[in-house]
Amino acid sequence: xxxxxxxxxxxxxxxxxxxxxxxxxxxxxxxxxxxxxxxxxxxxxxxxxxxxxxxxxxxxxxxxxxxxxxxxxxxxxxxxxxxxxxxxxxxxxxxxxxxxxxxxxxxxxxxxxxxxxxxxxxxxxxxxxxxxxxxxxxxxxxxxxxxxxxxxxxxxxxxxxxxxxxxxxxxxxxxxxxxxxxxxxxxxxxxxxxxxxxxxxxxxxxxxxxxxxxxxx
Amino acid sequence: xxxxxxxxxxxxxxxxxxxxxxxxxxxxxxxxxxxxxxxxxxxxxxxxxxxxxxxxxxxxxxxxxxxxxxxxxxxxxxxxxxxxxxxxxxxxxxxxxxxxxxxxxxxxxxxxxxxxxxxxxxxxxxxxxxxxxxxxxxxxxxxxxxxxxxxxxxxxxxxxxxxxxxxxxxxxxxxxxxxxxxxxxxxxxxxxxxxxxxxxxxxxxxxxxxxxxxxxxxxxxxxx
Numbered sequence: 001x002x003x004x005x006x007x008x009x010x011x012x013x014x015x016x017x018x019x020x021x022x023x024x025x026x027x028x029x030x031x032x033x034x035x036x037x038x039x040x041x042x043x044x045x046x047x048x049x050x051x052x053x054x055x056x057x058x059x060x061x062x063x064x065x066x067x068x069x070x071x072x073x074x075x076x077x078x079x080x081x082x083x084x085x086x087x088x089x090x091x092x093x094x095x096x097x098x099x100x101x102x103x104x105x106x107x108x109x110x111x112x113x114x115x116x117x118x119x120x121x122x123x124x125x126x127x128x129x130x131x132x133x134x135x136x137x138x139x140x141x142x143x144x145x146x147x148x149x150x151x152x153x154x155x156x157x158x159x160x161x162x163x164x165x166x167x168x169x170x171x172x173x174x175x176x177x178x179x180x181x182x183x184x185x186x187x188x189x190x191x192x193x194x195x196x197x198x199x200x201x202x203x204x205x206x207x208x209x210x211x212x213x214x215x216x217x
Numbered sequence: 218x219x220x221x222x223x224x225x226x227x228x229x230x231x232x233x234x235x236x237x238x239x240x241x242x243x244x245x246x247x248x249x250x251x252x253x254x255x256x257x258x259x260x261x262x263x264x265x266x267x268x269x270x271x272x273x274x275x276x277x278x279x280x281x282x283x284x285x286x287x288x289x290x291x292x293x294x295x296x297x298x299x300x301x302x303x304x305x306x307x308x309x310x311x312x313x314x315x316x317x318x319x320x321x322x323x324x325x326x327x328x329x330x331x332x333x334x335x336x337x338x339x340x341x342x343x344x345x346x347x348x349x350x351x352x353x354x355x356x357x358x359x360x361x362x363x364x365x366x367x368x369x370x371x372x373x374x375x376x377x378x379x380x381x382x383x384x385x386x387x388x389x390x391x392x393x394x395x396x397x398x399x400x401x402x403x404x405x406x407x408x409x410x411x412x413x414x415x416x417x418x419x420x421x422x423x424x425x426x427x428x429x430x431x432x433x434x435x436x437x438x439x440x441x
Contacts, residue, residue, distance in 0.1 A: 061418040062410060063375035066389055070406045073396070077403040078218070151280060158282035159379065169285060176292065184293035191281045191289060198280035 003179035008186065015171030016193065022085065022157045022167060026092035027150060033097025034146075038104025039130075052101070059098035065159050067091045072163045088160040096153050100146060107141040108134060140212050147205030151198045158194070168193060224404050227395050231408055234391030241308050241387060242374045248313025249373070250366070253320030257328060258350065260321065275318045284379050287311035291383040308380035316373050323365045327358035364431065367424035371417050388412060 040052035059067075068091035071082060082090065111134050119129040161169040172190045176183050259271040278286070290311050295301040302310065331354050339349040381390035392405035 057418060058414065061414045061421070063378055063389075063413045063417075065376075065378040066406070066410050066413050069378075069389065069393075070410050074403045074406040077401075155280075155282040158284045161284065162382070169282070169288075172285075173288075181296070184289075184297045187285060187289040187293050190285050191277075194281045194285060195277055 003182045003185075005185075005189075007179075008175055008189065011171045011175055012168060012189070012193065015166060015168035018160075018165060019154075019157050019167040019197075022088055022092070022160055022165070023154050025085075025089045026096065026157070027153055029089055029093030030096035030100050030149075030153065031146075033093060034100025034104050037097060037101035038108065041101065041105050042108060056098045056101050059094050062095070064091060064095045064156055065162060067095060068159060068163060084160070084163050084165045087163060088157075088165055092153060092156055092159075096149060096156070099152075100149055103142055103145045103149065104138070107138040107145075110141055111137045140209070143205060143209045143212065147202060147209075150201050150205070154197055154201060155194065218403070220401070220404060223399070223401060224408065227399075227405055228408070230395060231388055231391055231405065231412070234386055234388040235412055237385070238374070238377050238387040241305065241312065241377050241380060241385060242370070244309040245312030245316065245373055245377075246370050248309055249316040249320050249369070252313060252317035254324055256317060256321035257324035260325065261328070275321055278315060279318045283311060283315045283376060284382060286315060287380060287383055304380070304383050304385045307383050308377070308385040312373055312376065312380065316369055319369055319372075320366065323362050323369065324358070326365075327362040328354060330361060331357045361431065364424050364428035367427070368421070371421050371424075374420075375413060375417055 037052045037055055040048050041056070043049050043052070068088060071091050072084065072087040075082065075087075115133055115137065116129065119133040124133070157167060158169045160167050161173070164170065168190060172186050175186050179186065256271055256275060259267055260275075262268055262271070287307060290302065291304070291307045335353055335357065336349065339353045344353070377385075377387050378389035380387060381393070384390070386394075388409050392409045395405045396402040
């Protein structure tokens with residue numbers, strides 16, 4: 001069958017949808033885990049700090065693809081059956097949550113001491129101090145590194161191909177089987193699509209940063 | 218439910234494949250170190266065209282997934298250029314090229330850390346460009362970035378399982394092959410997970426130690 005560029009698009013669009021779905025879900029899970037673990041690592045209780053540290057070291061040390069394989073192929077053996085999407089989101093979320101927690105922690109520590117002290121002087125509760133004074137300022141610092149992490153995360157979604165979730169990469173492999181002579185075009189297009197996705201993320205993050213930091217100028 | 222006999226019986230094969238993982242990592246790291254340095258020096262070229270080309274390469278390679286790049290090299294190059302590379306060569310080049318773009322940023326931070334006076338002094342001494350790089354800038358730029366390079370070595374090590382997609386028989390593919398023969402998946406995958414975890418945590422602790430020691434002796438040289 002003679003391939004055309006237009007013939008590639010329906011399948012790739014389907015794949016794009018899955019890729020975006022995986023990326024969005026795992027980004028939300030990672031962010032939630034990152035904030036929780038980052039705050040726990042700054043807790044005044046040693047047990048909470050220790051548990052968070054163990055979590056972070058564990059999931060930063062493990063290889064994402066191995067983790068995904070383990071969750072999807074090995075866990076059913078002990079009676080835990082997760083659907084493909086859940087396994088992918090859990091693996092990426094746990095892995096990137098651990099990376100993100102370091103960003104959250106260091107950004108919170110980077111908020112000037114005076115801000116903490118001023119909040120104490122105003123008799124704010126620790127909760128108020130964190131959520132109304134410290135965290136909003138730390139969040140602006142977090143944005144650029146979290147944006148970079150989000151790009152890494154989007155690249156990592158291509159790994160769901162291995163657990164046969166039909167994302168962009170998976171669909172491209174199917175297309176390649178159909179149009180073998182067009183292999184370079186198909187993979188070239190695939191690279192360009194991922195590149196455009198990453199560029200969109202950097203643009204959005206840069207825009208958000210400018211909006212959120214507007215009060216500074 | 219954990220079968221130790223089975224574990225011991227598959228261990229030799231897994232460890233053998235793990236050696237392959239280590240080889241690919243080290244070879245990829247060597248390639249990445251060299252290309253990364255070339256990219257970092259190229260980004261400071263006095264020719265605008267070279268700077269732009271380097272910038273484009275770095276941005277494009279950094280922002281696309283390693284898996285797709287490896288597929289491109291493995292499946293497209295034979296059609297495009299008539300070069301067909303072995304799985305191992307594909308893995309080393311793919312991994313090396315991908316992380317070269319990351320390492321080029323690390324090199325850049327090291328090169329930026331060399332005080333401007335050093336460049337000026339080299340010019341004042343009438344050194345050639347290459348002499349300036351080789352005997353003045355790089356000897357000062359490289360030692361402080363060793364810990365950061367180490368971190369990328371660990372990152373690359375953890376990315377090697379991706380190369381199973383082009384049939385590099387590293388440890389995860391070996392585990393998959395074992396599982397497809399014996400139908401027992403839990404032990405092989407768990408062993409692989411533990412292997413990765415132990416090696417990367419131990420090596421990263423070593424590099425953290427090294428970093429602390431260097432900061433003590435030289436002071437924190439790098440400001441990112």
